[in-house]
Amino acid sequence: MESRCTLMSGQSLLVTLSLLFLLFSSSVVVHSEEPGGYAGWKRCGVCHSHAAADWQKSSHAKAFADLKKSGQENLPACAACHVTGSGQPGGFVDGEITPGLAGVQCEACHGPGKSHAASPATNGLIKAPGIETCRRCHTMGQDPAFDYAKKIEGVHAAIEGPGKKADVSRLVARPDSFDFGSIDEGTPATTTVILENTGDREILITGLRTS
Secondary structure (H helix, E strand, O other), rough: HHHHHHHEEEEEEEHHHHHHHHHHHHHHHOOOOOOOOOOHHHHHOOHHHHHHHOOOOOOOOOHHHHHHHOOOOOOHHOOOOEEOOOOOOOOOOOOOOHEEEEEHHHHHHOOOOOOHOOOOOOOOOOOOOOOOHHHHOOOOOOOOOOHHHHHHHHHOOOOOOOOOOOOOOOOEEEEEOOOOOOOOOOOOOOEEEEEOOOOOOOEEEEEEEEO
């Protein structure tokens, strides 16, 4: 009888250890999963430096800071429109865990950009978000005077003073100076500059041919 009880205790111990192993293994799998598709504005700025610089001067960039001033940063219904990716996999959780997604960043309008950052050629974003994107937060109740045509002009940079718009149409080619070498006098020559529109205010020069 004693040996039977000992055997049953051993089986119970084995079952208990197995359950603990499964629980531990499950928790490890959960915590080792890849985060969601949000990269954060700093990662966007690696390629889109001008847009990122403008964004830092915009009201969108200060959205979460403004919310904190009123003590409403922990209210999910309010925070959702002042951060990036709230309620989405890999999106904003709170100011301590995901400070890099505070504010209304690039991905709040253009969509999660982690895969795009890893492979821009094969993973696109929403290049020109429409009014429906803005209206998710600028609702009739929250912003009855919302004017899409005016607001979109200053979405990347603050509009400074009455009648002054942010410079959203200026295109900058990098590099901004070229050395075409020497060409014999009297010899006709044409130069072709191959440009790639990156979707930003910056144009990337990918090739130069002189003939």
